[in-house]
Amino acid sequence: MTDLLAVVLVGIGTLASRGIFIVGLANRTIPMPVVKALEYVGPATLAALIASMLVGDGGADAVGLPEVVGLAATVACALWTRSLTLILLVGMAAYWGTRVLS
Structure with missing residues (x-):
């Protein structure tokens, strides 16, 4: 093949x-229960990505300043806006910006 x-x-x-x-x-x-359950797919996916990063190759030792800043910005944006799209944009911008500057 x-x-x-x-x-x-x-x-x-x-x-x-x-x-x-x-x-x-x-x-x-x-059905409404399915629609309600689907609302948690995005946050669950983000949590799974973070968890796999922490237990992956470098473990918790691989977490540096860019990851912490990105996570903090993501949490702050999530608490403030509750918009998954904006949360992703803010978190990734903070991560990439800190990574470029450090």
Whole structure:
């Protein structure tokens, strides 16, 4: 199997797995408990990324000033705005800015 064929097959599989939910739920109302549960997907994903960074290659020793500043900015923005998009932008800007300056 060539590399190109593998990439194409994975792409088709990814598209199909996402499309099934869109097509299958197009004319249905999603129950409120499911909608409420989906609100926690974004924060849970961020928490999982942070946890995997802490227990990954360097463990807690890999956490430096950019990570701490980014986390602090993210928490402050989350408490102030409750907007996931803004939280991501502020946290990443603080992380990258501190990383460039340090």
